Structure formats: C-alpha cells, structure tokens
Amino acid sequence: MQKSNNYKKAGSTQGLSRDQTWQALQEEPSWDICVVGGGATGLGIALDAAARGFSVVLAEAEDFASGASSRSSKMLHGGVRYLQQLDFALVKEALHERATVLANAPHVARALSFVIPCETLAHAAFYGSGLKLYDLLAGRHNVGRSHYIPAIDINVQANALKASPHGIQYYDGIFDDARLAQSIALSARQRGAVLMNYCRAEMNGQADDGFDLVSLTRKDNSAQHTLRARCTIFATGAWSGERVAIARGSHIVLRDIGLSSGVLLPKTPDGRVLYMLPWLGHTLIGTTDISVSCPDYSETAPQDDIDWLLRTSSQALKKPLYAAQITASFVGYRPLVRMPGAGKNSSQFSRAHLVERVAERTLRVVGGKWTTYRRMAQDALDVAIEHGILPKGKPCSTDQLNLSANPLLDNAWLTQGQWSDEQIQKIVKSAVQDEAACSAEDILYRRLRTGFTDQSLALKLKPKVEQFLKQFCG
Numbered sequence: 001m002q003k004s005n006n007y008k009k010a011g012s013t014q015g016l017s018r019d020q021t022w023q024a025l026q027e028e029p030s031w032d033i034c035v036v037g038g039g040a041t042g043l044g045i046a047l048d049a050a051a052r053g054f055s056v057v058l059a060e061a062e063d064f065a066s067g068a069s070s071r072s073s074k075m076l077h078g079g080v081r082y083l084q085q086l087d088f089a090l091v092k093e094a095l096h097e098r099a100t101v102l103a104n105a106p107h108v109a110r111a112l113s114f115v116i117p118c119e120t121l122a123h124a125a126f127y128g129s130g131l132k133l134y135d136l137l138a139g140r141h142n143v144g145r146s147h148y149i150p151a152i153d154i155n156v157q158a159n160a161l162k163a164s165p166h167g168i169q170y171y172d173g174i175f176d177d178a179r180l181a182q183s184i185a186l187s188a189r190q191r192g193a194v195l196m197n198y199c200r201a202e203m204n205g206q207a208d209d210g211f212d213l214v215s216l217t218r219k220d221n222s223a224q225h226t227l228r229a230r231c232t233i234f235a236t237g238a239w240s241g242e243r244v245a246i247a248r249g250s251h252i253v254l255r256d257i258g259l260s261s262g263v264l265l266p267k268t269p270d271g272r273v274l275y276m277l278p279w280l281g282h283t284l285i286g287t288t289d290i291s292v293s294c295p296d297y298s299e300t301a302p303q304d305d306i307d308w309l310l311r312t313s314s315q316a317l318k319k320p321l322y323a324a325q326i327t328a329s330f331v332g333y334r335p336l337v338r339m340p341g342a343g344k345n346s347s348q349f350s351r352a353h354l355v356e357r358v359a360e361r362t363l364r365v366v367g368g369k370w371t372t373y374r375r376m377a378q379d380a381l382d383v384a385i386e387h388g389i390l391p392k393g394k395p396c397s398t399d400q401l402n403l404s405a406n407p408l409l410d411n412a413w414l415t416q417g418q419w420s421d422e423q424i425q426k427i428v429k430s431a432v433q434d435e436a437a438c439s440a441e442d443i444l445y446r447r448l449r450t451g452f453t454d455q456s457l458a459l460k461l462k463p464k465v466e467q468f469l470k471q472f473c474g
C-alpha cells in the first residue's frame with residue numbers, strides 16, 4: 001500500500017481546489033485503486049477504500065451524483081415489493097443497510113411511517129402479513145413495527161387521502177440522496193481520497209508491470225493524464241453497457257399536499273406500485289418503471305409519465321391533483337443487472353448487485369440500490385482482495401463510520417426561498433470550496449435541492465448564484 005502522497009500529509013484532501021485536486025492525482029506515481037463513476041456506488045467504494053488505508057482516486061465524468069444517485073425515490077428500504085419475488089436474502093440485506101444509513105447519516109436520513117390504504121379486510125390481511133415478514137427480516141434492525149390501522153387513523157397520518165375502511169402502517173427510511181452523496185464524498189476526502197468531478201475516465205491498456213493504465217480527461221479544459229492503478233473499479237451505473245438493463249423512473253414534486261406519512265399504493269389500476277412521500281417540505285410522487293435502451297438526462301420527465309403519476313395518485317386522494325400544482329419533475333435511470341432469461345418488465349428485475357472481474361485488475365459493480373451502496377462497496381473491495389488484485393488492507397469499517405455533515409448545506413432546504421444575498425454567498429462558497437461544485441446547476445440541484453423541489457425558484461436564484469460563483473471559482 002502506498003503512503004507517499006505529499007498532499008495527504010494532513011491525511012485529508014478536503015478543501016483542495018479543482019486544480020489542486022488535478023495536481024494531486026498527477027503527483028502519485030501509481031494508485032492502489034482508481035474508481036470510475038462518482039454516484040452512490042463509486043463514492044461508497046472511495047470511502048471504504050480510503051478507510052481501509054488504500055490510496056484511491058475517483059473520476060466522475062459529470063457532477064458527483066448527477067446520474068441516478070440524485071434522482072431516486074429517496075427511500076431507504078428493504079423493498080416491500082421484492083417480498084413478492086421471494087428474494088428474502090436481498091430484502092434482509094437491504095433492511096440491515098437501511099438501519100446502517102439511518103445510524104451513520106442522521107443529518108440526511110430519518111425513519112418514516114408509511115400507510116397502505118386497503119379497501120377490504122382481506123387486502124389489509126394480505127399486506128399486513130407481508131409486512132410482518134418484513135419486520136421479521138429486519139430483526140433487531142427494525143425501525144418500527146407494522147400494524148393494522150382503522151380508517152380514522154389513516155386520516156390523521158395522511159389527511160389528503162380518500163377515506164379507506166382499512167389500512168396498514170409500517171416503517172422505512174427517507175433520505176436526501178444527493179446530500180448523502182456529498183456526505184460520503186466529504187468523509188472520503190477527510191481520509192485522503194482524491195475525488196475529481198467533470199473528468200472522464202477510459203481504460204488505456206496495461207503497463208509493463210501489469211498495472212492498469214487509466215486515461216483521464218478534464219471536461220473544463222480538456223487536460224489529460226494517464227494514471228497507473230493496481231485495481232480499477234467501474235461503478236458507472238446505467239453506463240455499464242450490456243451488463244445493465246435500464247428502467248426510466250419519473251417523479252413529480254408538489255407543494256406539501258398534507259402528508260405526514262408516506263403512502264404506498266401497492267397495486268395501481270395498471271398493476272404498478274406508486275409512492276407519495278413527504279420530502280423537504282414538499283410531496284414527492286413516483287415512480288414509473290419503463291424500460292429504455294440508454295439514459296438521457298437532457299430530458300425532463302416525459303408528459304406521459306407525468307400524466308400517469310397525476311392520474312393515478314389523484315384516484316387515491318380527496319382532491320385531484322393538477323399539472324399546475326407541480327413545482328418540479330425529474331427522471332432517473334435505474335441500472336438493473338440484466339438477468340439472462342428475465343422478461344421485459346423491468347419492475348420484475350432483481351435489485352441485487354453484482355461485482356464482476358472484467359479484466360486482470362479491473363472490476364465492475366452494477367445493480368443494487370442506494371440503500372445498499374455501502375454493502376456494494378464492501379463487496380467490491382473484498383472481491384478485489386480475494387482475487388489478490390489488492391493486498392489485504394484494514395478490515396471494512398464503514399458500517400460503524402459516522403458520515404461527515406455540512407450543516408450549512410444539509411439544512412439549507414429548511415429556509416429555501418428566504419435566503420438573503422449574504423446567505424446565498426455563504427452557500428455558494430461552501431458548495432465550491434467544500435463540495436467541488438462547478439456550476440449554478442451543481443449548486444441549485446445537487447448541493448441544494450431547489451431544482452428538484454421548485455424549478456421556478458431555482459431559475460430565479462440562478463443569476464445570483466452565478467454572480468457569487470464567479471467570485472469563488474472565476
């Protein structure tokens with residue numbers, strides 16, 4: 001294991017500017033690990049690797065968490081619906097990870113009660129028994145016991161819902177995905193990881209000693225560097241080629257419609273699952289699950305998806321929802337492991353993850369869920385060690401590792417829309433200096449969540465954010 005990094009004398013790369021980060025990654029003659037992709041999976045690997053004492057560099061082609069990792073449904077969950085696929089091991093593992101995130105990142109994650117409205121007692125008994133199994137699988141990691149609730153209680157929990165004679169209440173977690181990504185990034189930097197956004201990585205063969213050669217190209221100035229890595233791990237999500245099946249999920253966001261609990265509609269008229277969640281002072285409704293051939297983040301949520309979400313959620317609500325109430329909408333592309341022989345319906349695909357050795361020193365991690373990012377990282381590094389690609393470092397410690405917070409940005413949503421110029425200036429400074437933001441979009445969408453909760457407010461704030469951005473990054 002290498003130890004010679006000058007910039008790491010303090011043991012941390014926190015606060016390095018973009019150019020200093022680029023310089024730092026060029027200074028190393030070789031790296032233990034090069035991670036390609038800076039979503040939940042890649043950042044999780046970088047943190048685990050740094051915590052085990054490996055030297056690690058991560059290259060992200062766009063902004064950190066700009067792919068699926070800022071566009072999820074924000075649930076920390078075992079996946080109630082995967083019980084139907086009888087994949088109990090997967091659900092159990094995710095429930096364990098749910099508890100780990102809740103314990104290690106309380107600044108961006110919390111437990112949340114959910115209700116399932118049921119028309120008949122038979123439905124309540126069906127979902128109630130499934131959720132008892134869910135509780136059982138969670139074991140000591142459970143966050144609350146599921147139970148039957150009568151109509152009157154449903155009204156208290158989710159005032160906006162139409163009256164239903166029966167209901168089931170259960171517990172899962174909710175989190176701020178892009179903020180959790182920043183938390184992982186900050187924790188990784190504090191342990192010496194070098195993380196570079198807007199920097200594409202490509203494999204460029206092997207050196208004479210067998211090390212991988214990975215070419216990096218900066219997006220801002222096209223500067224290039226080829227680094228040597230003992231191990232390369234691709235965590236490129238929906239950009240992982242033929243190994244993944246891609247499912248588009250659209251969400252709409254409205255001003256709070258009066259939900260203090262999440263709502264799960266397990267069987268909508270066309271058979272799909274729909275969630276309504278209280279999120280950052282708003283209501284988040286999602287999601288669709290439509291197979292597509294490649295991700296396209298230039299598009300906003302397609303009108304068909306928006307219409308389906310409005311129509312289907314309205315059927316369960318006292319007052320129907322209208323397009324004019326939508327304050328934001330977004331799409332995400334799920335990277336699901338392509339299973340041979342699996343049908344075309346992506347909602348039936350497993351959410352299990354897969355670590356594969358794709359070349360002598362190269363691994364690829366695909367699939368999984370945000371909830372299980374930590375476990376995916378652990379498995380990837382363990383596989384690299386088992387195959388002798390990496391030496392045995394310190395054991396994995398991320399299950400006990402409290403993630404670092406940035407209170408200014410983690411809590412900014414609480415005062416969204418009321419920021420003074422001075423506060424915006426502080427926010428922009430921290431986003432640039434502590435979290436490597438490079439553009440107004442990085443700040444308004446992924447350091448703050450304004451773009452994901454209120455797109456017109458984000459547009460309004462953009463000129464001011466750009467003005468301060470010039471001050472801090474020229």
Ligand SMILES: Cc1cc2nc3c(=O)[nH]c(=O)nc-3n(C[C@H](O)[C@H](O)[C@H](O)COP(=O)(O)OP(=O)(O)OC[C@H]3O[C@@H](n4cnc5c(N)ncnc54)[C@H](O)[C@@H]3O)c2cc1C
Pocket residue numbers: 036037038039040041042059060061062063064065066067068069070071072073074075076077199200201202235236237238239247248249250287331332333334335367368369370371372
């Ligand atoms: C609609 C939707 C809803 C979801 N809901 C939930 C949920 O409620 N709970 C849950 O636990 N999970 C949920 N998920 C799943 C979760 O969001 C994903 O599993 C997770 O974010 C995947 O992270 P990732 O890092 O693998 O992929 P991504 O976040 O997509 O990251 C991959 C990154 O690789 C980068 N990249 C690609 N090629 C290169 C290259 N050559 N060089 C450098 N970088 C490159 C990309 O720019 C991208 O940022 C949901 C997903 C979607 C899409």
